[in-house]
Amino acid sequence: MKKVYDFLKKCETxxxxxxxxxxxxxxxxxTVNIFEDKLYIQTGKAKNVKKQIDINPKVEICAVYEGEWLRIETTLVEDDRIEAKKSLLDNYPQLKNMYSAEDENTVVFYLKNAVATFYSFTDEPKVIRF
Known part of the structure; x- marks a missing residue:
């Protein structure tokens, strides 16, 4: 999971x-964060993406960095705890003018049953499950 986290942090987007x-x-x-040995992402409850996740929490994530790309098949699980929100927002202080761990809009999800596959043109795919 740490390798996935590091890759997503390098990508920034x-x-x-x-x-x-x-x-x-x-x-x-x-946004990406590790909290209590789980990988988290964040969004706003008012956004369409939150409504779509509520209906179908199965999502895919894709990222590219320097000739390598990552695809993650996963199910997102909402975590309403202030501690989870605070941990993520502490790593993204620039978001604190829009989100707060205590507000009614901030939502964080952790990735459950994730299958992360790293690809490149030169190596065989590498799969990480967490």
Missing amino acids: YYLATVEGDQPRVRPFG
Whole structure:
């Protein structure tokens, strides 16, 4: 899991895919955090992505960095605890003007049953499960 975290941090931007009805939806994300040995991401409850995750929590994440790319198949699980939100926001102080661990908008999810596959043009795929 740490290798996945490190890769996503290096990328700074990764892409999260959800489904809305029969239409795929993909958008850039940038938050990633390890809290209590789980990998977390963050968004706002008012956003469409949160509504899509509520209906279908199975998502994919894709990121590219220097000729290597990562795809993560996972299920997102919401964690309402202030401690989980605070941990993530402490690592992204620039978000504190928009989000707070105590507000009604901030939501964090951890990745459950994740299958992360690293790809490149020169090496065989490497799979990490967490």
